[in-house]
Amino acid sequence: MATSTTSVPALRMERLGKRFGTTDAVVDLSLIVPAGEVFGFLGPNGAGKSTTIRMLLGLLLPTSGAAWVFDAPAGDVERAHEMLAYVPADVALWPALTGRECLSLLAGVGPGIDAAYRDELLERFALDPDRKARTYSTGNRQKVALVAAFSTRAPLLVLDEPTSGLDPLMEREFRACIAEAAARGQTVFLSSHQLAEVEAVCSRVGILRSGRLVEVAGMADLRRLHRSEVIVELAAPEPGLRGLADLPGVADVRWPSPLRLELSLTGPPGTVLRALGGADVAHLEVREPSLEEIFLDYYGQVPA
Amino acid sequence: MTALVAVQYRGLAGALGADSLAALAENPAIRTLFGPPVGLDTAGGFTVWRTGTVLAVLVGIWAASTATRLTRGDEEAGRWDLLLAGRLRLPSLVARVLVVLLGASAVVGAAGGLGLVVAGAPVSGSVLFTACLAGTGMVGSALGVLCAQLFADRRSASGVAVAVLLAGLLARMVSDGVPALAWLAWFTPFGLLGRAAPFAEDRWLPLLVLAVLVTAVAVLAVALATGRDVGHGRLAGRDRRTAPSRLLTSLPGLAVHRTGRPLAGWATGAMAYFLLIGLLATTMTEFLRDNPAFADLAAQAGFAQLVSVEGYVSALYTLLAVVIGAFTASRVAATAADETAGRLALLYSRPVSRARWAATEAAAVTLAAVGLAAATGLAAWAGTAWVDAGLGLGDAVTGALSVLPVALLCLGAALAALGWAPAAVLAIGVLPAVGGYLLIVFADTFGWPRAVRWFSPFAHLNDVPAEPWNVAGGIGMLAVAVALATAGCLGYARRDLAG
Ligand SMILES: Nc1ncnc2c1ncn2[C@@H]1O[C@H](COP(=O)(O)OP(=O)(O)O)[C@@H](O)[C@H]1O
Ligand SMILES: [Mg+2]
Numbered sequence: 045m046a047t048s049t050t051s052v053p054a055l056r057m058e059r060l061g062k063r064f065g066t067t068d069a070v071v072d073l074s075l076i077v078p079a080g081e082v083f084g085f086l087g088p089n090g091a092g093k094s095t096t097i098r099m100l101l102g103l104l105l106p107t108s109g110a111a112w113v114f115d116a117p118a119g120d121v122e123r124a125h126e127m128l129a130y131v132p133a134d135v136a137l138w139p140a141l142t143g144r145e146c147l148s149l150l151a152g153v154g155p156g157i158d159a160a161y162r163d164e165l166l167e168r169f170a171l172d173p174d175r176k177a178r179t180y181s182t183g184n185r186q187k188v189a190l191v192a193a194f195s196t197r198a199p200l201l202v203l204d205e206p207t208s209g210l211d212p213l214m215e216r217e218f219r220a221c222i223a224e225a226a227a228r229g230q231t232v233f234l235s236s237h238q239l240a241e242v243e244a245v246c247s248r249v250g251i252l253r254s255g256r257l258v259e260v261a262g263m264a265d266l267r268r269l270h271r272s273e274v275i276v277e278l279a280a281p282e283p284g285l286r287g288l289a290d291l292p293g294v295a296d297v298r299w300p301s302p303l304r305l306e307l308s309l310t311g312p313p314g315t316v317l318r319a320l321g322g323a324d325v326a327h328l329e330v331r332e333p334s335l336e337e338i339f340l341d342y343y344g345q346v347p348a
Numbered sequence: 349m350t351a352l353v354a355v356q357y358r359g360l361a362g363a364l365g366a367d368s369l370a371a372l373a374e375n376p377a378i379r380t381l382f383g384p385p386v387g388l389d390t391a392g393g394f395t396v397w398r399t400g401t402v403l404a405v406l407v408g409i410w411a412a413s414t415a416t417r418l419t420r421g422d423e424e425a426g427r428w429d430l431l432l433a434g435r436l437r438l439p440s441l442v443a444r445v446l447v448v449l450l451g452a453s454a455v456v457g458a459a460g461g462l463g464l465v466v467a468g469a470p471v472s473g474s475v476l477f478t479a480c481l482a483g484t485g486m487v488g489s490a491l492g493v494l495c496a497q498l499f500a501d502r503r504s505a506s507g508v509a510v511a512v513l514l515a516g517l518l519a520r521m522v523s524d525g526v527p528a529l530a531w532l533a534w535f536t537p538f539g540l541l542g543r544a545a546p547f548a549e550d551r552w553l554p555l556l557v558l559a560v561l562v563t564a565v566a567v568l569a570v571a572l573a574t575g576r577d578v579g580h581g582r583l584a585g586r587d588r589r590t591a592p593s594r595l596l597t598s599l600p601g602l603a604v605h606r607t608g609r610p611l612a613g614w615a616t617g618a619m620a621y622f623l624l625i626g627l628l629a630t631t632m633t634e635f636l637r638d639n640p641a642f643a644d645l646a647a648q649a650g651f652a653q654l655v656s657v658e659g660y661v662s663a664l665y666t667l668l669a670v671v672i673g674a675f676t677a678s679r680v681a682a683t684a685a686d687e688t689a690g691r692l693a694l695l696y697s698r699p700v701s702r703a704r705w706a707a708t709e710a711a712a713v714t715l716a717a718v719g720l721a722a723a724t725g726l727a728a729w730a731g732t733a734w735v736d737a738g739l740g741l742g743d744a745v746t747g748a749l750s751v752l753p754v755a756l757l758c759l760g761a762a763l764a765a766l767g768w769a770p771a772a773v774l775a776i777g778v779l780p781a782v783g784g785y786l787l788i789v790f791a792d793t794f795g796w797p798r799a800v801r802w803f804s805p806f807a808h809l810n811d812v813p814a815e816p817w818n819v820a821g822g823i824g825m826l827a828v829a830v831a832l833a834t835a836g837c838l839g840y841a842r843r844d845l846a847g
Contacts, residue, residue, distance in 0.1 A: 101697055103845040122699045130697035136690035136847070138606075139501055142589050145596045146694075152597035154698040178500060179587045189694060202697075 052114050054079040054200045054231035055100065061108035062095050062255075069095040071255040073109070077233055079199070082226050084246035085235040092255040093235040094133050097204045100233075101130055113200060126155050128200040129193035133208070133235075135185040139178035143171060143188045150192045162195035168217050182209035194221050200231045207241060219245050271295075274313070276305040276320060277327040285323055291315050368641045377632035380525035380624070383541070387548030392469030396477055396546050401517070403460045404538055407481055408488035408513045411453035415492025416506035419445055423579060424502050425689070432578055442573035446493045446566055453485030473547035476555065480544055483558035484537040488513060490565035497572035500581035503682070507613060514617055521624060537561065599700060603712035607679060611716045614675045618668065618720060619727035622748075625664050626731015629657045629739065657737040661728055662747050662811035668724055669751035669809070670781045672717050673758030677777025679713045680762035684773040690847035702845075703837040710763060710833060717755050721748040743813035750812035753825035754781055754805045760832030767839025770846065780805050 055077040062070040070092040077083045087093050098104040100111050102121045110117065113124035137146050151157040166173055169187045177185065186209045193201055207215045222232055222245045236242050242249055243263065251259040281302045289297040293311040300306065303326075309316055313330065320328070372378055372385050379385070383401050387393025419442065422428055431441060461478025465471065491512055495505040516536035523532035523539050533539025534557060543554040572582055595601035636643045636655045643655055654660050683706070686692050696702065725748030732739040762777030769776060788804040790796065801807050808821030 098845075101693075103693065103696060105842070105844055121696065122701050122704075125697060125699040128697075130694070132690070132693045132697075134690055136693070138686075138691055141596065142592060145589075145592045148592060149596045149602055150694060150698060152601070153599050153695065153700050174588050174590045176587055176589065192694070 052079065053077060053112075054081070054114060055083075055233060056112040057096075057100070057109065058111070059109035060096065060099060060106050060111055062092075062099060062104060063107045068255050070099070070106075073252075073255075073257050075250060075257060075260065077231060079114075079231050080226075080229050081248060082222060082232040082246045083234065084242035084249035085233060085252065086237065086239070086242055086249050087235075087252035088237060091252040093252055094204055095255075096252070097130075097202055097233075097235060100202060101125075101128075127198055128202055129154075129196040129198040131186070131189040131193050131201075131203045131206040133204040135182075135189045137177035137180070137185055137188060140176060142176050143173035143180065143184075146177060146188055147173065147192050147195075151195070154196060157192075157195045158197050159195075161197070162191060165191045165194055165221070168221075169214060183211065183214065186210060187214070190218065190221070194225065197228070198230070200233065201225060202233045204235045205237065206234070207236075207238070215241070271308050271310045272313070273331040274307050274309050274316060275327075275329040275331070276323075276325060278303045278305070279324040279326040282323040285319065288316065288319055291319060368639055371635070371639050372642065375631065375635045376525050377628040377635060380521045380628055381632075383520070383538070384524060384545070386545045387473075390469070390473075390547050391467065392464055392473045392477070393547035395464060395467075395469070396473075396541075400477065400480075400541055400546075401520075401538060404481055404484040404541055405513070405517060407453065407457050407460065407485040408537065409510050410456065411449070411485040411488030412492040412495075412509040412513055413506045414452070415446075415449050415489040416496050416502050416509055418449065419493050420496035420499065420505045420581075421502040423496070424500070426579075428578060438576070438578055439570055439573045442493060442497070443570045446490065446569060449489040449493065450486045450562070450566070453489045454482040457482030457485040470547065472550055476544055476550055476552070477541075477546035479555055480537070480541040480546065480558065483555065483562060484541070486562045487537045487558070487565060490562055490569055494565055494569040494572065497569055497576065498581050498583045500579070500584065505581075507610075511613065511617065518620060518624070525624075525628070535561075599705060599708045600712070603708045606682070607709075607712045607716045610675070610679065610682075611720060614671070615720050615723045618671050618724045622664070622668070622724045622728040623731045625661070626728040626733075626737070626739075626744075627735055629660055629732045629737035630735045633657055633660050633737070656814060657732060657739045658743060658747075658814040659811060661732070661739060661744065662814045664728075665747050665751050665812070666785070666806065666809075668721065668748055669754040669806070670778075670785055671724075672720050672751065672755035673781030674778050675720060676713050676717055676755055676759035677762040677774055679709070679716070680759065680766055680777055681774040683709055684766055684770050687770065687845060688847050692845065693847065696845065701841060703841045706763060706766065706837050706840050710759060713759055714756065717752060717759070718749070721752055721755070724748050740813075746817075747813040750817055750822075751809065753822045753829070754784065754809060756829040757781075757805050757825050757832075760829035760836070763836030764832040764839070765836070767836035767841075767843065770843075 053076045055075070057073050057075045060070060060073040061068070073096060085093055085096070095104065099106050100113065100118050102119050102124065105119070112118060114127050116124040116127070118124055137143075141149070147162065151159075151162075169191060171184060171187045171191065173188075177188070180188070186206060190203075190206055193203070207218050210218060219241070222234070225232055226245075232245075234242065234246060246263060248260070248262050250257055251261075285305060288294055288305075288307065292315065293309055294307055294316060295310070296306075296308040298306045307316075309330075372388070382397060385397050388397060428441065432438060458478050458481070460481045461474055464474040464477060488509070492506065492509045495509040495512075496502075499505040499508065517538050519532045519536045520538040520542065523530050523536075524542065533543055534554075537558060540554040540558045540561075544551050576582055593605060595605040633655055654663055683692075692705075695705065722745055725745035726741075728748065729739060729741045729744035732744065733741075757780040758777050761780050762773050765773040765776035784804040784806050788801060788806045791801040791804065805825055808818055808825055810816065810818040810821070
């Protein structure tokens with residue numbers, strides 16, 4: 045399905061901007077997502093991810109710039125939406141319809157679905173489709189939208205924080221579905237603020253901050269931004285460790301007590317572990333920072 | 349409005365003798381439609397008779413729908429979760445909102461009665477009338493809160509609350525028309541208004557009963573809030589359905605599916621009312637024939653043909669235009685509400701343009717409006733046939749269908765609002781019918797110039813079946829409706845989607 049369009053990028057945004065009253069939600073956003081890529085769209089709450097996606101869907105009109113889905117303008121929904129499927133951030137369904145009715149409606153008004161795959165997805169996501177939507181939890185409504193989106197086999201999947209209501213088991217299933225979609229050549233545009241999820245499935249990410257795209261990088265480059273917190277508890281004081289602060293990648297060395305050491309580490313932990321080798325370490329903890337902390341760290345270096 | 353009618357009465361006073369008034373008071377048809385005509389020899393009494401029921405219905409419906417919006421609506425939107433996360437418990441929250449609503453509806457009801465005092469009517473009657481209106485508003489809001497405890501969605505809750513109120517109106521009509529069932533009046537605020545008879549008997553006992561009614565419904569509402577889960581209703585209905593609707597596989601199917609249930613509800617109400625209208629046809633026309641004074645009065649008010657059954661039915665079909673107009677506007681308002689709640693995002697992520705969905709929905713609503721008119725015409729005919737009033741089935745149905753241009757004007761206005769003022773779809777949608785009706789009443793009462801009157805859609809409607817169709821007027825209104833709808837669809841496709 046996607047083969048005929050591989051030469052055209054799946055998504056193209058040119059100087060896209062959206063202003064709500066006095067708030068600039070998205071500013072001057074230019075981005076190309078080639079067909080077949082799994083692209084992570086990262087940013088803290090309020091960064092403008094949903095606004096960007098709603099412009100891509102034609103739900104919002106850009107105040108400046110333009111976007112294309114394959115080669116159809118985003119505003120030409122009858123053409124553009126033949127080639128995409130969408131999972132919104134907050135899935136709202138008609139409360140009196142059952143999950144199955146929602147699915148058949150969404151399938152019926154589109155270009156058709158893979159019914160066998162849909163049934164398989166219902167099993168995998170453990171969704172009871174005969175319940176009315178008003179009985180569904182946030183996660184269950186999200187599952188309905190995910191099943192509807194994946195079963196279209198559309199060449200482009202636009203997913204706006206699709207796992208915010210899913211439990212870890214279902215999130216694993218979601219990642220498997222993304223992998224299958226990628227293997228089939230589908231393009232995925234995944235908005236998220238969960239770094240682990242993006243790390244697991246995406247090959248390239250864009251980082252959005254206050255409506256501006258501040259970084260577009262491959263996954264390996266993103267790791268460069270990683271800064272972990274290392275906490276060491278010693279059985280006996282070890283004055284030799286004072287030299288740790290000079291090691292590459294180490295910053296913020298603190299000694300709350302002579303037996304406790306805290307530091308931030310960017311890059312691989314090998315040198316620090318070697319330096320600790322001679323000491324009497326009672327307890328060692330390496331805490332991955334949250335995405336928010338990475339952002340703070342990152343924005344500290346790059347004022348924007 | 350009450351002040352207006354009280355002043356208008358001065359002009360009519362003296363035109364009617366005591367005999368005519370007595371005849372009026374005894375006619376069952378008059379009693380059924382407008383309530384017992386008592387105290388008509390005073391400006392206040394006349395005003396209560398002319399406007400009391402309409403005002404009470406408006407206040408009650410407003411109170412009921414506001415109550416469901418502020419209780420079930422907020423609860424459904426998740427706004428209560430935060431409030432209830434603290435120490436506040438559900439029954440006390442419901443009770444507090446209820447108290448505020450009772451106060452608000454009392455104020456709104458009182459505003460209607462104040463007009464009478466301003467116009468110089470006696471104070472005791474005015475106070476009694478005001479209290480009855482306020483009480484009706486309070487019954488409405490208590491009923492709204494009660495239904496909000498029963499149903500999990502706002503639309504069902506307000507639908508049932510309004511339906512119960514209208515059933516109360518019907519019960520009042522039956523109690524005034526059928527002596528054996530007169531006791532029914534004591535169970536509905538509209539009946540109690542008649543029993544209180546402001547400006548005539550000035551009875552206070554019915555007011556006490558009204559207070560008991562308010563208290564009973566309010567207490568029941570709070571009791572039902574106790575021990576239920578937030579976000580759920582007492583009447584859950586079935587949560588599972590294994591046989592999916594076969595309609596829900598296409599855009600037109602969805603439009604039909606979501607119009608069907610509301611249509612059934614509106615049709616039931618309209619058919620019940622017009623069946624009653626039909627049943628009263630002979631009583632009414634004979635009364636007017638025997639009392640030329642009233643026939644003259646009706647002619648002055650623009651109802652020249654009231655003495656024939658055709659004229660009588662066609663005059664009442666004016667009301668049908670308002671009903672069907674409100675139906676079409678409410679359907680477009682439902683689409684606007686779906687948008688705000690985010691329920692359209694998934695649909696619009698499929699290859700469905702907004703203009704196409706709006707047009708599909710408009711087509712379904714148009715068909716539903718035709719069905720509603722035809723069904724109501726059928727009901728009116730059934731009523732007249734029962735009493736051998738001699739109204740043809742064809743006449744009854746074409747008369748009902750003849751009001752459709754006004755209803756479609758409402759649909760067009762509602763679609764225009766959907767495109768350009770989505771927060772006011774219902775208000776703008778009902779404007780051609782409600783605003784147009786008030787305009788023509790004022791214009792006729794005060795002899796406003798024809799140029800002003802022309803702006804009311806009702807100026808372009810003939811009294812079918814008593815008169816032939818106003819073809820030019822109908823086509824003109826349809827053209828305006830289509831223009832409004834087109835402008836609305838264009839605007840709808842070119843604006844940001846909410847939710
Ligand atoms: N309809 C709207 N009206 C006004 N401001 C809005 C609207 N939608 C979003 N915003 C603002 O735009 C910014 C971006 O929001 P959003 O795109 O939802 O962020 P994200 O999805 O990244 O959390 C926020 O500051 C938000 O308050
Ligand atoms: Mg968002």
